[in-house]
Amino acid sequence: IHPAAAAAPDRHDSKKAKIISLKLPLASSPKLMSTPKRPPHIIFILTDDQGFNDIGYHSRDIRSPTLDKLASEGVLLENYYVQPLCTPSRSQLITGRYQIHTGLQHSIIRPRQPSCLPRDVVTLPQRLQEAGYSTHMVGKWHLGFYRKDCLPTRRGFHTYFGSLTGSVDYYTYGSCDGKSLCGFDLHEGESVAWGKGGKYSTHLYTQRVRKILATHDSTSQPLFIFLSLQAVHTPLKPPKEYIYPYRRMGNVPRRKYAAMVSIVDEAVRNITYALRKYGFYRNSVVIFSTDNGAQPLTGGSNWPLRGCKGTYWEGGIRGVGFVHSPLIRHRRRVSRALIHITDWYPTLIGLAGGNVSQHQGLDGFDVWPTIKLERNSTPRTSKMRAKRN
Numbered sequence: 001i002h003p004a005a006a007a008a009p010d011r012h013d014s015k016k017a018k019i020i021s022l023k024l025p026l027a028s029s030p031k032l033m034s035t036p037k038r039p040p041h042i043i044f045i046l047t048d049d050q051g052f053n054d055i056g057y058h059s060r061d062i063r064s065p066t067l068d069k070l071a072s073e074g075v076l077l078e079n080y081y082v083q084p085l086c087t088p089s090r091s092q093l094i095t096g097r098y099q100i101h102t103g104l105q106h107s108i109i110r111p112r113q114p115s116c117l118p119r120d121v122v123t124l125p126q127r128l129q130e131a132g133y134s135t136h137m138v139g140k141w142h143l144g145f146y147r148k149d150c151l152p153t154r155r156g157f158h159t160y161f162g163s164l165t166g167s168v169d170y171y172t173y174g175s176c177d178g179k180s181l182c183g184f185d186l187h188e189g190e191s192v193a194w195g196k197g198g199k200y201s202t203h204l205y206t207q208r209v210r211k212i213l214a215t216h217d218s219t220s221q222p223l224f225i226f227l228s229l230q231a232v233h234t235p236l237k238p239p240k241e242y243i244y245p246y247r248r249m250g251n252v253p254r255r256k257y258a259a260m261v262s263i264v265d266e267a268v269r270n271i272t273y274a275l276r277k278y279g280f281y282r283n284s285v286v287i288f289s290t291d292n293g294a295q296p297l298t299g300g301s302n303w304p305l306r307g308c309k310g311t312y313w314e315g316g317i318r319g320v321g322f323v324h325s326p327l328i329r330h331r332r333r334v335s336r337a338l339i340h341i342t343d344w345y346p347t348l349i350g351l352a353g354g355n356v357s358q359h360q361g362l363d364g365f366d367v368w369p370t371i372k373l374e375r376n377s378t379p380r381t382s383k384m385r386a387k388r389n
Contacts (some may be wrong), residue, residue, distance in 0.1 A: 005203075011346050039131065039222040039352045040327060046093070046226070047264060048086065048140060048233040049309055051294025053301035054261055055320050056120035061249060062258045066269040067288065067322075074286075075325030075371050076334045082292055082341045084309060084316035086142050086166055089291040090228070094123045094143065094155070094354065096345025096356075096364040109144045111165045111177035114143020117155065124345050125156030128224045131352040134158055136212050138205045142166045153189055160187055160320075161208050163230065170237045173197045174356055200239055201230045206267040210274045218279040222352065229267070230268040232260040234298050239263075257299025276366065285325040285351065289341065292316060330374040331350070337378040343367045 055062035057071055085090040088099040099105040102118050109115050117123070125135040131294045137152050139162040139268040144150045152160040157273020163185045165175040175185035196204070199320065209227055216223055236256035240262055249255040268288070275281040293316040294300020295309045319341070342364035346356040349368045365379040 001097050010376050011338065038283060039279045041223040042348055042351065043225050043227065043284060043286045044290045045268060046228045046352050047290050048230055049294050049300060050232050050290040051300040051302040052315065052318055052320060053303040054232065054303050055292055064261055067263045070272065070286065070324040071322040072332060073329055074322050075328060076308045077321040077323065077339055078334050080318050080321040080339045081334045082290060082319040084311055086291055091117055092342045093317055094140050095121050096342050096362040098342065098356055098363045101205065101363065108166050109142060111175060112181060114146045116146060116150030120147055123156045124348060125224065127354060129156055129350055129351050131354050133222045133224045133352060134216065135224045137226045138162055138208045140230050148190065151190055152157065156207040159189065162205065162228065167233060168230065169235065170201045171198060176202060188387065202263045202267050205229060206355065207272055209271055211224065213274045213278045213280060223280065229264060231264050233256055236299060253299035282326055285327060287321065287323050287344065289321040328372050333374065335371065338380045339368045339378065340364065342381060343380065
């Protein structure tokens with residue numbers, strides 16, 4: 001009962017006054033009022049070079065039962081756009097700004113290039129830290145590392161485990177910039193993770209995510225995990241046992257590529273199992289996204305879209321993506337609302353309880369009302385296509 005809604009006690013009826021005076025403080029006690037909802041745990045899974053036709057619910061030749069199930073039980077984003085290359089897409093996700101506003105519109109950041117995400121830009125994990133989140137990144141960074149203040153742990157992540165460059169070997173973690181410059185690229189925080197190579201990267205990164213979930217108290221602090229998988233980028237080196245189900249596929253690169261998608265599917269299955277096992281699932285939001293379109297010459301497919309990775313045709317920028325969460329009221333549906341990768345920044349800050357204004361230089365929009373409610377309307381009216389110089 002709200003105090004303002006209660007009738008004033010009759011001062012001549014002492015017994016009645018005493019009863020009401022006892023009830024009112026209890027009814028207005030903060031402990032008995034509706035408890036504010038805790039910010040959700042956020043798991044963002046980003047794949048590399050996964051095309052529009054490279055997931056089970058779009059494809060006839062690739063099997064991804066876990067991804068299909070999560071998408072069908074969540075909100076499938078069928079009008080979702082990214083950028084055509086790694087670095088621009090990742091910068092937009094982390095900053096909520098188009099790449100022309102961060103100077104990263106030209107191409108990817110090469111391993112020996114003295115460039116990184118502008119250090120004066122407040123990142124998504126930094127904002128989530130301010131909101132009380134424990135923030136962790138696992139996997140591919142590709143936003144520059146030529147100075148220490150460019151590293152993930154200096155840009156808002158409490159922990160980091162993964163590779164800093166754009167392309168590494170899945171087992172040895174060797175990374176090259178031309179034939180003359182090669183090195184080992186697997187890092188734990190700001191140190192080289194010597195001795196941790198030899199295991200297929202998707203398996204290694206999944207193992208780390210499960211460890212984070214196993215050691216974090218789901219009731220004490222909200223959790224943000226950014227799992228940035230190397231898969232399904234080249235080199236095409238899946239373990240042989242995953243190729244067997246696709247043995248009848250005539251196109252050999254496609255066969256290996258499909259096997260790598262199946263490994264991603266298995267990884268997501270193991271992570272969602274851990275979310276349930278360790279008590280995160282009921283208050284979690286899982287977002288799945290590619291960073292750009294696929295490269296058909298190395299097994300990927302963007303059919304029926306024209307174009308590929310590196311182009312501004314639909315095949316290069318229209319991405320696979322979905323949101324899965326028990327917190328979504330209207331689930332099991334397809335959304336055709338226009339959503340862009342920059343929109344995740346304000347959307348996730350809003351979910352965390354923050355307040356993001358368009359006056360802070362953001363290009364993204366909070367699209368959670370569009371995702372949570374059964375709407376095809378969105379505050380976004382266009383998508384940015386910034387060409388390289």
